[in-house]
Amino acid sequence: MARIVMKFGGTSVADLDRIRNVARRVQKETALGNQVCVFVSAMAGTTDQLVGWVEQMSPLHDAREYDTVVSAGEQITSGLLAIALQDIGVPARSWLAWQIPFKTNKVHSAARIEDIGVDEIIQRMDDGIVCVMAGFQGISDDNRITTLGRGGTDTSAVALAAAIGAERCDIYTDVEGVYTSDPRIVPQARKLDKITYEEMLEMASLGAKVLQTRSVAMAMNHKVRVQVLSSFTDKPGTMVVDEDEIVEKQVVSGIAYAKDEAQVILVGVKNKPGIASNVFSLLADGNINVDMIIQNETEDGKKTDITFTVPENDLDKAEKILNSAGNIEFDNLITDPNVVKISVIGVGMRSHAGVAATMFKTLADKGINIQVISTSEIKISVLIEADYAELAVRALHTAYGLDSE
């Protein structure tokens, strides 16, 4: 008898019929003899409405009250699903985060999980009860509701799966799994049967919004086998697993893109020790995530150009910070929000040469200029002009042999 954690996102519980559909999927899992714990998100649209109300009420709202308001969505769904399960004869009850308790730190709206009380849950699962959990929420040690950030129910589910030693954590969503690229751009994109945690982490953080990035990192750290699958079909999804489980490794597993990046170039920065540290410390203090970074020296070595990317939303803030910084001297600040980051991802590239060369040649053949390059062990990313995004993604998808037949 295996313990399975299931998670259903907002579109999977968007109305009463879909919640009934979820109940039947859970019933199938229990019929296989498995013990089941289910996490639910808020009904599609609910969280947006609640967040909208809070923001309209006050742009500078108290994050503790925000969490109180927005966590209500998951509370509603958890009760409704418990009723739907009972209605088809599956013993079930709902738990809210404070009842579990699902303890987090006090960073409201972006809380991190600290400890999960699993004794009662395990006992109830052993008793044959389906435990329905309100996802996304937690409780701080001063007894207030916290939330884990948008998409946080993925993280709730993976964290509990790790805590109870679940055999699998199934993340039900409105797509059939993880694809080699965005099917809206690449019609030939294929669903992957398996993908490694590392690859999924790169995919998730690069804009393939199937799983919350934190949930993937947590799954990787605790070796939780995660499956991404659709709640609207009966097809198997994509298993996110340890590299060891994948025998035939793809050189390249997928092509991702991220449009919400902006490029910043500091031209003619006076070259002295600690200058890069100054720049990026200031941005970090401003809570701005810097991504790709390049530094080139000028010929005489007295000045340097520093290029990097920031989230497009933070571009204005970054400009302000840099222009008003007292400890950085530069000639010019150039910004460009009109860029896209294209990434080629695959654990197999560790042992294969020529992956980068293929990427650069493919883009050159299409006349696409590369503005910045950055690489990691399993990923090569380039920054290009935004207009070329779709062309580049499709060309790379073909070049690496990912197109479906």
Place this chain on the structure above:
Amino acid sequence: MARIVMKFGGTSVADLDRIRNVARRVQKETALGNQVCVFVSAMAGTTDQLVGWVEQMSPLHDAREYDTVVSAGEQITSGLLAIALQDIGVPARSWLAWQIPFKTNKVHSAARIEDIGVDEIIQRMDDGIVCVMAGFQGISDDNRITTLGRGGTDTSAVALAAAIGAERCDIYTDVEGVYTSDPRIVPQARKLDKITYEEMLEMASLGAKVLQTRSVAMAMNHKVRVQVLSSFTDKPGTMVVDEDEIVEKQVVSGIAYAKDEAQVILVGVKNKPGIASNVFSLLADGNINVDMIIQNETEDGKKTDITFTVPENDLDKAEKILNSAGNIEFDNLITDPNVVKISVIGVGMRSHAGVAATMFKTLADKGINIQVISTSEIKISVLIEADYAELAVRALHTAYGLDSE
């Protein structure tokens, strides 16, 4: 520095602008130097929607899950009001029932309050914080959310007012106070400046749906001064107070009516000791509230007719119970859902003769037949044909001199 409890119903918090309006009313109260605790209902329509979802999901739903779902409405409003207060510079925070804790028994959906943890609330009020409370909800000793029944936020507010020794409990609603009769039927109805607990209790239980009946009984038991007033005007409302506070007592304070009653006549019941007890025990076991009761013996004393009223919703159930009862013999069961109960209420009638006579004469003059009469110390109720309801109420309102000039 007085402690004031304020309660705002669903129409008073129906949207963000109205919640901002509530925040300004609270601010006025704090500006007077008072310590304030505010209870809020769910935004108008929210509870109906949540109840609808639960009932559609399963008519025979688990009341514990029902409570989990429907209590979410008050949670949302409490957070939004705390944000609205902070936004205009009033220090505030929200509390949910489990955070207070607001302890109740385990009778889900109709729970009774057992104990309220007031220490933190009093401390925070002393610190100058407005305490915003989600009404209607409680927590049972097995750590699950309970609710107090529809209209329960009135009871939440009065209970806390009693527990913290508040000087006043202001119940804000969409009417300006308690009227001598329903203004929709009697255009000459007047707002009462004061009314006694006893009268209000009769009014509330007779269909004047301004306050939840339980809240009035609780206010009476704990001598909490309750004010009913509108959140949409700045006029003073109606104070519900102890009889001692009313110097000039009205003989009759109001005319109430209740349309949701049905009459049941058991004809030719074999007259033996304990027969009435048998009838009403069976109905009580079926959770049916019986109201007016009359028993007449036949001439020979061998048989008796028993007449009583039940809520119209429970009429079918009452018929089934009586027809299948083994220990009651009767000739015939007659039911009539087409009745209305009209009541004349006033503490002054204790010391005034002729109040009943005026009622009967007034109805007779209009040609209205009285089917059943029942009286208490401060109330005379009659059952008449439903079609005559408005005519009777208006005639009595005039007869007792209640019409406004």
